[in-house]
Amino acid sequence: xxxxxxxxxxxxxxxxxxxxxxxxxxxxxxxxxxxxxxxxxxxxxxxxxxxxxxxxxxxxxxxxxxxxxxxxxxxxxxxxxxxxxxxxxxxxxxxxxxxxxxxxxxxxxxxxxxxxxxxxxxxxxxxxxxxxxxxxxxxxxxxxxxxxxxxxxxxxxxxxxxxxxxxxxxxxxxxxxxxxxxxxxxxxxxxxxxxxxxxxxxxxxxxxxxxxxxxxxxxxxxxxxxxxxxxxxxxxxx
Numbered sequence: 001x002x003x004x005x006x007x008x009x010x011x012x013x014x015x016x017x018x019x020x021x022x023x024x025x026x027x028x029x030x031x032x033x034x035x036x037x038x039x040x041x042x043x044x045x046x047x048x049x050x051x052x053x054x055x056x057x058x059x060x061x062x063x064x065x066x067x068x069x070x071x072x073x074x075x076x077x078x079x080x081x082x083x084x085x086x087x088x089x090x091x092x093x094x095x096x097x098x099x100x101x102x103x104x105x106x107x108x109x110x111x112x113x114x115x116x117x118x119x120x121x122x123x124x125x126x127x128x129x130x131x132x133x134x135x136x137x138x139x140x141x142x143x144x145x146x147x148x149x150x151x152x153x154x155x156x157x158x159x160x161x162x163x164x165x166x167x168x169x170x171x172x173x174x175x176x177x178x179x180x181x182x183x184x185x186x187x188x189x190x191x192x193x194x195x196x197x198x199x200x201x202x203x204x205x206x207x208x209x210x211x212x213x214x215x216x217x218x219x220x221x222x223x224x225x226x227x228x229x230x231x232x233x234x235x236x237x238x
Contacts, residue, residue, distance in 0.1 A: 008045065008126070008179075009043060009044075009045030009046045009047065010042070010043070010046045010129075010130060010131070010132060010175075010178065010179065011046065011047055011048075011049055011101065011105070011130060011131045011132070012038065012042055012046065012047070012048045012049070012131075012132050012134070012171050012174065012175075013048075013049045013050075013051055013094055013097065013110075013131055013132070013133045013134070014035070014038070014048065014049070014050050014051065014134050014167060014171075015051050015052050015093065015094050015133060015134065015135050015150060016050055016051060016052045016053050017052070017135065017149075026056065026057050026060040026061070027053075027057050027060070027061055029226055030223070030226055030230075032060075032061060032064045033220040033221070033222050033223050033226060034166060034167055034168040034220050034223075035048075035050060035061065035064075035065070035087070035168075036064060036065055036087075036220065036221075037168040037220035037221065037223075038087075038167075038168050038171045038172075039065065039086045039087050041168065041171055041172035041175055042086070042171065042172075042175050042179075043175060043179040046086070046175070046179070047085075047086050047087070047088060048086060048087050048088065048171070049088045049089075049090065049097060050087070050088065050089040050090065051090055051091075051092055051093055051094050051097050052091070052092070052093045052094075053089050053090065053091055054091070055091055057089075058089045058090075058091070061089050062087075062089060065087045065089075094110070094133060094150070094153075095107075095153065098110070098131070105130050105131055107153075107154070107155065108156070109128075109129055109130040109131060110129065110130075110131040110132075110133055110155045110156070111125060111128070111129040111131065111132050111133065111155065111156055111157070111158055112133045112135070112147070112150055112151065112155035112156065112157045112158075113132060113133065113134050113135075113147075113157075113158060113159070113160060113170055113174065114135075114147050114150075114151055114157035114158070114159060115147065115159055115160075115164075116147070116148075116151070116157070116159070117157030117158050117159040118157070118159075119157070119158050119159070120158060120159055120160075120161070120184055121158040121159065121160055121173075121174060121177050121178070121184060122158075122177065122183065122184070123177055123178065123181040123182070123183060125158060125177070125178055126177075126178040126179070126181070128156075129156075129178075132171075132174050132178070133150065133155060134147075134167055134170060134171065135147035135148075135149065135150040135151075160173055160174070160184065161184060161208070163189075163191055163207070163208035164206070164207050164208065165207055165208050165209070166207050166209070168220055169207065169208065169209055169210060169218070172210055172218070173187060173210060176210070187210060188210065188211045188215075189208050189209065189210060189211065190208070190209055190211050190215070190217050191207075191208050191209075192204055192205060192206055192207070192208075193205055193209060193217045195217075195219075195224060195227060197224070197227075197228045197231070201228070201231060203227055203231060205217070
């Protein structure tokens with residue numbers, strides 16, 4: 001892989017298919033945490049585009065992407081995102097976005113990350129594509145084939161293995177393969193990890209995650225706190 005390829009920036013596009021929060025008309029908190037995490041996972045020259053958003057959800061998402069991580073504690077310090085210039089929310093769907101990019105990108109340079117694709121994503125795909133497209137939320141459990149709506153548009157497809165990932169994990173894995181040149185089967189993973197909050201509370205996550213140097217699953221900053229709060233709400237409701 002050439003040095004020019006290594007320095008190339010890519011466009012990661014999330015075709016949004018989640019519903020807005022019924023009360024706030026904004027994105028749910030867990031979605032915003034995943035979306036902001038993506039900005040930290042892609043390469044320094046790459047950008048993340050969030051397409052097909054409602055007009056009401058864009059202002060609060062922009063505010064979230066530009067703010068420091070709201071969760072701060074001695075073990076989870078405040079984390080500042082690199083730059084809001086890496087994240088681009090829009091109401092446009094993918095086909096309308098492509099001609100507005102600088103430079104405009106042809107449909108045949110778009111790779112759809114599709115669990116049903118015949119080919120696995122490989123480092124060689126770094127030269128074939130400029131855009132990597134994700135349909136909806138890849139972290140559905142059980143999976144719903146929302147990617148099928150994009151499959152009908154005729155994009156070339158690649159898959160990331162047989163295990164279901166969250167969207168931010170899928171973006172991070174794609175970056176490792178196409179920007180860092182690491183084959184998919186050489187990336188360290190953990191499947192269905194148990195997130196422990198204390199000796200009495202834990203939750204099993206039904207997804208595959210990349211692990212850090214300590215072997216811990218890489219979650220979005222603030223996600224563990226969000227999961228604990230959600231667990232506590234569920235207990236209170238019960």
